[in-house]
Amino acid sequence: MNIHSSPSFRPLYDQIKILITQSLIAGEWRPGDAIPSEIDLAARFKVSQGTVRKAIDELAAENILIRRQGKGTFVASHSQERASTRFLRIARDDGVAEYPTSRLLSVTRERAPEASASLLDLRTGASIFCIKRLLSFEGVPRILDEIHVPAASFKGLDDAMIRNYPGSLYSFFESHFGIAMIRAEEHIKAVKAGPIEAELLHVPQDQPLLRVDRVAFTYGDRPVEWRRGLCHTERFSYVTEMS
Amino acid sequence: MNIHSSPSFRPLYDQIKILITQSLIAGEWRPGDAIPSEIDLAARFKVSQGTVRKAIDELAAENILIRRQGKGTFVASHSQERASTRFLRIARDDGVAEYPTSRLLSVTRERAPEASASLLDLRTGASIFCIKRLLSFEGVPRILDEIHVPAASFKGLDDAMIRNYPGSLYSFFESHFGIAMIRAEEHIKAVKAGPIEAELLHVPQDQPLLRVDRVAFTYGDRPVEWRRGLCHTERFSYVTEMS
DNA sequence: TAACATATAACTTATATAAGATATAACACA
């Protein structure tokens, strides 16, 4: 009988992964920061450089860290060029890259409905912020978003803060609330446009729309955002890959 | 100036990856087979075991190989339990796992239309097989598929062969034609059901449907299948994840 | 003896450490 027989056995590199994740949760290193070098981390955790390397390899594969040869290893941030399209899967059919512009419709404080509350691990009725916005490509409205985040994690969020922020919403969440989105699950359906959506998206009622429901997670797989996007997919598609 | 400065420089493990892929293309190891052990491959390629290991690690991360501790490393196959849902992203909203049944509608030989030909690297008008089928969950039709594959790569394919085959279509392609699908790209839109789809899917005309266009690739990133699926997403969703 | 259980050996991948060479980037300094 040795420690490896124990049911709670985890390889060293996995324990290092957890320790690094805990430092990310604690905010010791924030998005965009460089983390210590592999050798420094090895000394700190009392393991070999190779073991730290394997832990970082996996975190880099999950897009939580980013390695740059010669420079160091950095905490992934949504305030980076490459990140702009990381969670935006709607793209032009002709392949031309284009980033949408956002028109903020409303920011309200509400009681969480059952649907989003359960997915965010909140009690139904817990306080949330509800953000509504309209994304346009080439000035043409394409996506109507409704976004729910727990008020407790986003204290002080308001309309003006978002309106004045130049970058993406996730970049905003990072810089103002220290919450980095690292993973998301989406459920997609085809639905008919109702009267409100039809008007905002400039489409006839009953127009088929993509309904994209998302739950996004931060470090430690903690769900912190629910959103529903309604997308008019004329000349645009939701693009994904599998292997 | 050394070889590492050369523009064509590739790390050793990457070259090993290519060599392994070439053996897969050549059919030296077929889906389901065990490949030689890391030590044997290291001897064969005249590199260290660690380098072979890194190459296999990456191929395993791409779901091309599968490692099984104590047993060996195997070529991924669609004729495996775990593979059944690998390329099927439509799932019940309540999360209950369920595999659809298939009704084959037709298998015809046709001239490739421009759309699928260009995506499959064929001339427009090249000979293809066109497979139409209807997938049902709990006996309820949900997905209408139209599938194009190059006739040159699927010689002798016909109606009866598919009908008599017990497993999935990709499993069938593997066992009868030695073509393994390892990756796919999908473009998704919301569209209205036309008269034909409406009847087959038991929905009213103009019902919103998910239209999922796929190109699937085999070893060496060679495109070998185009398909269009029309999905009725009542109580079902297209599920995906991102990070 | 035949059937079954157990121990052992030989194989596999998985984990961990160490060491040296190379590529890339930033910076100091001539």
Place this chain on the structure above:
DNA sequence: TGTGTTATATCTTATATAAGTTATATGTTA
């Protein structure tokens, strides 16, 4: 401006141990 230094990640090899799988040998028992 350019050149060398330094610090970083990257690549490659080597070695050792751990752990999972399978076949075979060796018992033990009916």
